[in-house]
Amino acid sequence: MTEAPFTSRFYTSPDGLKLHYRDYSGPANAPLTVLCIPGLTRNARDFEALAPHLATRYRVLCAELRGRGLSEYAKDPSTYVPPVYARDIAALIKSTGLAQVALIGTSLGGIISMILAGVMPAKLLGVVLNDIGPEIDPAGLARIAGYLGKTKPITTWDEAAAAVQMLDGTIYPGYQQADWLKMARRRFVQNPDGSFRPDYDLNISKPFAGSTAAVDLWPFFLSMKRIPVLAIRGGTSDLLNPAVFARMKQELPHLRQATVPPHGHAPYLDEPEALEAIDSFLATLPPRLGPLTVLSRTIGSFLFLARLKISGII
Numbered sequence: 001m002t003e004a005p006f007t008s009r010f011y012t013s014p015d016g017l018k019l020h021y022r023d024y025s026g027p028a029n030a031p032l033t034v035l036c037i038p039g040l041t042r043n044a045r046d047f048e049a050l051a052p053h054l055a056t057r058y059r060v061l062c063a064e065l066r067g068r069g070l071s072e073y074a075k076d077p078s079t080y081v082p083p084v085y086a087r088d089i090a091a092l093i094k095s096t097g098l099a100q101v102a103l104i105g106t107s108l109g110g111i112i113s114m115i116l117a118g119v120m121p122a123k124l125l126g127v128v129l130n131d132i133g134p135e136i137d138p139a140g141l142a143r144i145a146g147y148l149g150k151t152k153p154i155t156t157w158d159e160a161a162a163a164v165q166m167l168d169g170t171i172y173p174g175y176q177q178a179d180w181l182k183m184a185r186r187r188f189v190q191n192p193d194g195s196f197r198p199d200y201d202l203n204i205s206k207p208f209a210g211s212t213a214a215v216d217l218w219p220f221f222l223s224m225k226r227i228p229v230l231a232i233r234g235g236t237s238d239l240l241n242p243a244v245f246a247r248m249k250q251e252l253p254h255l256r257q258a259t260v261p262p263h264g265h266a267p268y269l270d271e272p273e274a275l276e277a278i279d280s281f282l283a284t285l286p287p288r289l290g291p292l293t294v295l296s297r298t299i300g301s302f303l304f305l306a307r308l309k310i311s312g313i314i
Helices: 050-054 082-096 108-119 138-147 157-168 177-187 208-213 218-226 242-251 272-283 291-311
Strands: 007-012 018-024 033-037 059-063 101-106 124-130 188-190 196-198 229-234 256-260
Touching: 007 082, 018 050, 018 082, 033 050, 033 082, 033 108, 050 059, 050 272, 059 082, 082 108, 101 108, 108 124, 108 218, 108 291, 124 272, 157 177, 157 196, 177 188, 218 242, 218 291, 229 242, 229 272, 242 256, 256 272
Parallel strands: 033 059, 033 101, 101 124, 124 229, 229 256
Antiparallel strands: 007 018, 018 059, 188 196
């Protein structure tokens, strides 16, 4: 894939944290901006293959959630929850001055995307959900809970690669040693003393179970009835099961779907099936929303939030 330069930029969250994102400027006449949101323990490096690919046509922003990568760690671990992440991403969009963006959300990033679709649909040209849906399989949650916030001493990149392979060997069955080393460099950082650590605040594990399992995401998913959506599923995913994936299409008939057969949770979006689906989907999106669409979606978001309050969801 074509290499592309990026600029590291920072903005301030509503509660005062310094948060980081990568900005791939793309061509001068880029028709739209794509904002990529990573998964629970991941960072902007997760998109280091996808972003340069897309940056040949679009401006691409790759967010790093609070407590990940170069973003500041939260002083209060209870803020490591999807509603706060969504407010942070909304602040990022506001800080850039963009009228609308297309979202690509992997796992937790997809949950954040669904929340944003419900509360600020007039800002979204389209949404790509990467291996996430409105119901999360308990088997996948249990697997994630088994490693989240836990680490062991690592002193070399080869050891870091072995640690990643131990976790994800069945998820990416075709990966070779070079692939595991690449994954390790995306997930770990080296400390000044030469040791290694996961590139996230281990405290994100504290509110994890309640923040992911207790919220009913179906209302947020269904709020995308007027927003173009592409859903991608890893063929062996343990977080998005086939029955939920099928129901998503039944509930949103306009939903586009794609499957990455050899991978589990979650595809890295550098696979041919994923790239083809994303390229095709983004090519259909308008460069901006018309004023009537903005008005109708804004009214719709007010009504959506009112229904959530009445039902006690928020």
